[in-house]
Amino acid sequence: MKQQLTLPHRFFFIGLGLLVPFAILGFMNLYNDFEFAWLSYKGTDRNLFTGNQNFTDEIALSGTILALLFMSFARTKKEDEFIQQLRLRSWHWAILANFIFTIIGIWAVYGSDFLSFMIHNMLTILIFFLLRFLYLLYSNRSAKD
Known part of the structure; x- marks a missing residue:
């Protein structure tokens, strides 16, 4: 049997554990405008990030995608x-x-x-x-x- 590119079985549960908080954070950010103050960044015109930025939504979406990838590519027993x-x-x-x-x-x-x-x-x-x-x-x- 040719081995597929998969992660160990425990990554399914790691992904499930990560999915819950990141998905909740994403929904709170998207629908209730929830943001962590410590993820704020005041940019200048010379930087890549201009104006005031908050990276809560980027963290939530990246974590949700990573969790779903862990779950999708985890092997079964x-x-x-x-x-x-x-x-x-x-x-x-x-x-x-x-x-x-x-x-x-x-x-x-x-x-x-x-x-x-x-x-x-x-x-x-x-x-x-x-x-x-x-x-x-x-x-x-x-x-x-």
């Missing part, structure tokens, strides 16, 4: 050809669903809400993959029992 086939089919389904979701959003969302839609859309491919992969794993395990 028993990684065999069948699991790899499920993983591949789940990625295929997630990419297709993500682009259908994107096309619908392009035609249905306008104005400043479009930026919010695209921010959420960055995460949907990983979320769709995880939901599909875990569903297929669960349904195949329950069918064996």
Whole structure:
């Protein structure tokens, strides 16, 4: 069996542990304008960051993406050809669903809400993959029992 580029199984739980606080931080920042004062930066005209910047949203989104990547690329306890086939089919389904979701959003969302839609859309491919992969794993395990 050719080894896929995957992380050890424990990274799924590390990712799950990281996902909860970073996702909560992201939602608090996006919908309640929550920011950490210690992540503020006063830029000048000569710097890359001009004006007053706060990096709470960047930290929240980066942490959420990292957590979802950990969960998506973590091996299962028993990684065999069948699991790899499920993983591949789940990625295929997630990419297709993500682009259908994107096309619908392009035609249905306008104005400043479009930026919010695209921010959420960055995460949907990983979320769709995880939901599909875990569903297929669960349904195949329950069918064996």
